[in-house]
Amino acid sequence: MLTMLNIIWLTLGGIILLFLLIGGGIGYFILKKHYRTASSNQALIITGPKLGNPDSDPRIFEDENGRSLKIIRGGGVRLRLFQTCTPVDLNSFQIKLTTPKVYTAQGVPVIADAITSVKIADSLIGIANYAEQFLGKKRHEIEEEVSKVLGTNLRAILSKLSVEEINNDRESFNQQVQEIAQKELDNMGFKITSFGLDDLRDADEENGYLDNLGRPRIAEIRKKAEMAESDAEKETRIYKAKNDQEAQDEENKRLTVIAESKKEKDVKEAQIKEETERARAKAEQSYELEKARLSQQVKEEEMKIQFIERQRQVELELEEQKRRKALADSNAYDIKAKAEAEADKARIDGETKALIEKQKGLAEATVIRERGRAEAEAKELMAQAMEKYGEAAILEMFMDMLPKYAREVAQPLSKIEGMKVIDMGGTESSGATKITSNVTKTMLGLQESLKESTGMDLKAMLESFVSRGNVNNFDNLKTEIAVSGEEEDGEEKLQEPVIGEEKQDK
Incomplete structure (x- = not known):
């Protein structure tokens, strides 16, 4: 029950918090x-x-x-x-004004250019007037209406003044335009922050009124100058008529003075020319002397430079010779050291090879000596056996050994599970005959090995034994050997197989 109440209270609290958040967001918005x-x-x-x-x-x-x-x-x-x-x-914003043709107080047509800066008035009533008349209008519409008011007042002031008054006192003109235009702009909610006449020019360039403003003064001065010139000319003529002789005398005197003055001038010019030529020649001579002196200095400096360069080359050559000598000494030392090292190496290699060959020769000599000793001992034992038992006993031992040897030779063939013999025809033996022939050849190799190792020719012994007619007595001989053998010591009985094994190993 308490859990349900807690859930209800938590739900109500969450809803209230949600409404508060929504209300706060709406309030903030x-x-x-x-x-x-x-x-x-x-x-x-x-x-x-x-x-x-x-x-x-x-x-x-x-x-x-x-x-x-x-x-x-x-x-x-x-x-x-x-x-x-x-x-x-x-x-504030700036407006450029250009009036159409306006006639001044003297009836002179002119065109004026002006620049003015205007802003909304700072006063409460000015802002209210602006809001009442221009609120919601675009900027170019506002500038157009203000330009019309300023242009109208500019033309009004231009028509009240002369060109001279406008041109000579532009500050007063600007103040008059600003005062009369500000009265109308106050009703519109604007204030002129600055106004200036930028240019005043003739509407008809052919008339050139502004260009001719100074011409009357110029004409008056020119008139006075011409009158003074005329009076002077008149007086000159009067004096000339009265005093022609005096004038002629004065003229002659003047010509004489001019001639003397010219003479003095020519003499002075000749003197000046002479001095000038003398100074020029002296200057040219000094120039040539100075040029020769400078040339000599240049040559001396060049010779000094050449001497220094030659001295430097000699020093470089000496350094190069020292370097080459040091390099040659170093190369000679390297070659000598290398030759000594190679000689030591060759000597050590020779000694090593000689020692190896010596050890190898000693080993081979030992092997040969031991082999000869073994062969001699085998031959000695064989001779003892031959002396004791004779050829018949030896043949009997070989005859007993041959079946065992044949069995060992044929043992690898017994491990072959299957064999196919293919007869290729021809005059040679068949495949089966070759197999038995190989076994026989292997056994024949035994008597060759025995002959080489012991010197006993089994084939010759058999032929000699048979030729003497001892074939029928072979069984009796075996019996006698066996009986005589039983009478010997156990050690003598054991010598036969040992001799046989040694011969077999050989």
Whole structure:
């Protein structure tokens, strides 16, 4: 029961927490939507109901018709229900003005170019006037209306002044235009921050009024100059008529003075020319001397350089000879050391080979000596056996040994499970005959080995024994040998198989 209550309470708590989170999110969204901030170059214009009391809040403006709005400069504001907020840019903007043909107070057609900077007024009423007339309009539309107002006032001031007044005192002209235009711009909510006349030129370039502004003064001065020139010419003629002789005398004197002056001039020029030529020749001679001296210095320096280079080459050659000598000494030492090493190696190799050959010869001599000794002992034993038993006993032992030897030779053939003999025809023996022939040849090799090792020719012994007619007495001989053998010691009986084994091994 308690568990169910806990679950119910936890569920209710979760639902309440969820609603609180949703409510907080909605509240934050509403607050963010209704809260506005203004930067330093902006103003917020708030319109709608319940803006506040204009008497207690200086940010609220109310006109004579009862319409009101709130203007926020910096900071932020929370909008109430059904209130709207419009940001206004307070940055200044520049307008270039060019008037059409305008006639000045003297009737001179001119064209003026001006540049002005305008911004929204800083005062509460100025921002209110701007909001009333331009809020919602685009930038180029606002600039067009302001340009028309400024252009109209610029033309008005141009028509009231003469060209001289405008051109000679542009500062006063700019101030007049700014004062008269600002009155209209105040009603529009704008403020002129600067105004300047950029250019003033003739509308008709053929007239050239501005270019001819100084011509009257120039003409007056020219007139006075011509009059003075005429008076001087008149006086000259009068004096000339009265004093022709004096003038002629004065002319002659003048010519004489001119001739003397020319003579002095020519003499002076000749002297100057002579001095100039002398100075030039001296300078050329000095130049040639200096040139020769410098050339001699250059040659001396070149000879010094060549001497230094030659000395350096000699030093380099000496160093090269030392290096080559050191290299030759080093190579000679290397060659000598290498030759000594190779000689030592050859000597050691020779001694080693000689020692090996010596040991090998000793071993071979020992083997030959032991082999000869064994063969001599075998022959001695064979001679003793021959002396004791005779040829018949030896033949009997070989005859007993041959079946055993034949059995050992044929033993590998007994391990063959199956054999196929193929007769290829021809005059030679068949396959089966070759098998028995191979066994017989193997056994015949025994008597050859026995002959080489012991010197006993089994074939010759058999032929000699048979030729003497001892074939029929062979059994009796075997019996006698056996009987005589029984009378010998046990050691003498054991010598026969030993002799046989030694002969077999041989």
